[in-house]
Amino acid sequence: MRSKRRLLGILTSVALLAILAGRAAASPLVREVQIDGNQRVEEAAIRSHVHLEPGGPLDRERVDRDIKEIYELGFFDHVWVTSEPVAGGVRVTYHVAERPYVTDLEFDGVKHVEREDLEAVVNIVPGSIFDPRKAWEGLEAARKFYGGEGYPDAKIEYELKRREGNTAVVHYHVEEGRLIRIREIRLEGVKAFKKRTLRKLMTTRKAWLFSFLTGAGILNEDELSTDVDRLTAYYYDHGYIHARIDEPKIERRRDGLVVTIKIDEGPLFHVGSIGFEGDVLIEESELRRLVGFRSGDVFRASALRDAIFAVTEAYGDRGYAFAEAVPDTRVVDARKEVDVVFQLHSGPVVTIRRIDIRGNTKTRDYVIRRELELSEGEKFSGSGLRRSKRNVRRLGFFDEVELTTERTDREDQVDLVVKVTEGRTGSFAAGAGFSSADNLLFNARIAEQNLFGRGQRLVFNADFGQIRQNFQFSFTEPWVANRPLSVGLDVFDWSLEFDRFRRGGRGVALRASYPLEDLGLRSLYGRSLRDVRAGLEYRLERARIDGLGRFAPPDVVAEEGKRLTSSITPSLIRSTLDHPFDPTRGSRQVFSAEFAGLGGETDFFKIEFTGRWFFPVAEIGSKRTLVYSVGGNLGYGLGDSGASGKELPVFERYFPGGINSVRGFDTRTLGPKQEVCDTTGATCVNSETGGSQQLIFNNELIIPLVPDAGIKGVL
Numbered sequence: 001m002r003s004k005r006r007l008l009g010i011l012t013s014v015a016l017l018a019i020l021a022g023r024a025a026a027s028p029l030v031r032e033v034q035i036d037g038n039q040r041v042e043e044a045a046i047r048s049h050v051h052l053e054p055g056g057p058l059d060r061e062r063v064d065r066d067i068k069e070i071y072e073l074g075f076f077d078h079v080w081v082t083s084e085p086v087a088g089g090v091r092v093t094y095h096v097a098e099r100p101y102v103t104d105l106e107f108d109g110v111k112h113v114e115r116e117d118l119e120a121v122v123n124i125v126p127g128s129i130f131d132p133r134k135a136w137e138g139l140e141a142a143r144k145f146y147g148g149e150g151y152p153d154a155k156i157e158y159e160l161k162r163r164e165g166n167t168a169v170v171h172y173h174v175e176e177g178r179l180i181r182i183r184e185i186r187l188e189g190v191k192a193f194k195k196r197t198l199r200k201l202m203t204t205r206k207a208w209l210f211s212f213l214t215g216a217g218i219l220n221e222d223e224l225s226t227d228v229d230r231l232t233a234y235y236y237d238h239g240y241i242h243a244r245i246d247e248p249k250i251e252r253r254r255d256g257l258v259v260t261i262k263i264d265e266g267p268l269f270h271v272g273s274i275g276f277e278g279d280v281l282i283e284e285s286e287l288r289r290l291v292g293f294r295s296g297d298v299f300r301a302s303a304l305r306d307a308i309f310a311v312t313e314a315y316g317d318r319g320y321a322f323a324e325a326v327p328d329t330r331v332v333d334a335r336k337e338v339d340v341v342f343q344l345h346s347g348p349v350v351t352i353r354r355i356d357i358r359g360n361t362k363t364r365d366y367v368i369r370r371e372l373e374l375s376e377g378e379k380f381s382g383s384g385l386r387r388s389k390r391n392v393r394r395l396g397f398f399d400e401v402e403l404t405t406e407r408t409d410r411e412d413q414v415d416l417v418v419k420v421t422e423g424r425t426g427s428f429a430a431g432a433g434f435s436s437a438d439n440l441l442f443n444a445r446i447a448e449q450n451l452f453g454r455g456q457r458l459v460f461n462a463d464f465g466q467i468r469q470n471f472q473f474s475f476t477e478p479w480v481a482n483r484p485l486s487v488g489l490d491v492f493d494w495s496l497e498f499d500r501f502r503r504g505g506r507g508v509a510l511r512a513s514y515p516l517e518d519l520g521l522r523s524l525y526g527r528s529l530r531d532v533r534a535g536l537e538y539r540l541e542r543a544r545i546d547g548l549g550r551f552a553p554p555d556v557v558a559e560e561g562k563r564l565t566s567s568i569t570p571s572l573i574r575s576t577l578d579h580p581f582d583p584t585r586g587s588r589q590v591f592s593a594e595f596a597g598l599g600g601e602t603d604f605f606k607i608e609f610t611g612r613w614f615f616p617v618a619e620i621g622s623k624r625t626l627v628y629s630v631g632g633n634l635g636y637g638l639g640d641s642g643a644s645g646k647e648l649p650v651f652e653r654y655f656p657g658g659i660n661s662v663r664g665f666d667t668r669t670l671g672p673k674q675e676v677c678d679t680t681g682a683t684c685v686n687s688e689t690g691g692s693q694q695l696i697f698n699n700e701l702i703i704p705l706v707p708d709a710g711i712k713g714v715l
Helices: 003-020 043-047 062-072 115-121 130-148 195-201 221-236 284-291 301-316 364-370 384-391
Strands: 029-035 075-084 089-098 101-108 155-163 166-177 184-189 249-253 256-264 269-278 324-332 337-345 353-356 398-408 413-422 426-435 441-453 456-466 468-477 486-497 502-515 532-546 561-576 587-594 604-620 625-639 675-679 685-686 693-706 711-714
Touching: 029 043, 062 075, 062 089, 075 413, 115 130, 130 221, 195 221, 269 284, 284 301, 284 675, 301 324, 301 337, 301 384, 353 364, 353 441, 384 398, 384 413, 486 561, 502 561
Parallel strands: 029 089, 101 166, 184 256, 269 337, 353 413
Antiparallel strands: 075 089, 155 166, 249 256, 324 337, 398 413, 426 441, 441 456, 456 468, 468 486, 486 502, 502 532, 532 561, 561 587, 587 604, 604 625, 625 693, 675 685, 693 711
């Protein structure tokens, strides 16, 4: 019945077009235009592609165009037009046969891949109109997907199972075949490098014992093509500019695949002459220093890119915002050298007309402006632009930071646009937990890193536990009198339970820091001091030792009670972290020297160095970065306590061990101990007394678990 209907429609359309062709000179008037056959597609959507209008002539070309446009909507199997005479003209009807509505997808034979992954590539979605073209494209994508999973022989077909109401289920039948892995990767013609070095550059790997875990040995043709590009780039970057790598040959064997890559390395090329032409506005000796390579060096494409950036930025730092350094490389095969001539185009000196800050819904404009190293009316600086972006990002207030320039109606002026996306800077947490270090612990913490949008930091923390109690209030003002003078106040009361005693303290600390660069100190022995701050802290604390147990060591017994500590601590802080609270790259080092005895009851001297470095390992999604971190702490102290009279007071000593210092050891159990016996001498125990020196080194892999909540795991 359906086929007869379609045939009738086609014949009717042909007849209509024939009539129109034969009577073009006397086309009847269109009195009415109707739409017929649509069930789910709105009539208005079809009419928007109908250009035949009542009152006009019955135009063959217009009808042809209408049929084509309606069919191209992708919702219909067939589109045809009929006409019938009415008073004063004809009634034209556009007939459509809708494609079925897909209600579900079915799969059989799927065993070794996830159904969800297969659904994502077949290009058909339940709740959509069935499109045969998309269905065939989906089959090709599914076969390619299976090939990338190690099943190159997989066969997949679909069947459209029609249901009532012009609905359908798309049923996919899959024959996966057997898993086929790469057994060998051959690199032929390699002389300049170790084959192992080249294989490490490739994503494609041969199968090995733990391939079921790593996925190694699976042939992905797209990845293999990328590997060829990667190998080619490696050769170009090591002076082999004529290197040619053939299309990989894939050989099927009984035990798997053999991938053969033939490489014609060609000769090694060195840098010939280096010259500069055009707007040479910088001393040539300085330009050669910026280029970074010299005549006779192995020619490297990456070095050339770095040179372009360095020269362009040097011009940019002099106000030439649109400067270009275009390298003209001239290959001299006879000498096996590449002569490089930089064509320099400076353009006009550009000034910043206006700074436009966008997206800061909470943070005040001035908090961002004071981090910029560019000002309105000043000359443009390329390195200043880069450092400004880094400075704003390192505030830690924003999820995204983008700095761009926009041209104005004058060639010598640009507007600087700062676009930010506010991040979450405040947090409140309360809870309870149990650990080997603290036993039962209740915690409450309120923190705001950007108080009222002014950039101030406020933290209140309270810990109530069987072993540790800590109350801390901290406030930091990062800028004072519009200068980068950071000042802060800490108020604290803490106590920590040991096996044989308890130590604690109550007091306040005042701190301040200032960039060395703003003090006129820009470098030391050729090392930049741009990221170094000088700090100073004064601490006044009433320290206490109490809760002595039966086997408390003599050093502890001698210091039982309360003692006033008054100390001053100068420090140097260097930080290149990309984010102050959640770093993924960069480092932070602190060197401090604490002097106690200024009006207090204790005298000691303590030097400490703490450093930690962060390296991104891999990106896991858009907001997750796997980070490797390595760091350590060196502490050395002298005091007037202990058996030698040169040890630090007990409440200032080091007690390493535990998750926060040396993992794998019980908390605070490393370091010196004293043997203490009861009055009879029958029972003796070793009690921790702490040490005056410590050296700790550790490394860890930081794994983001819930990025939005800041939850991470550490290995």
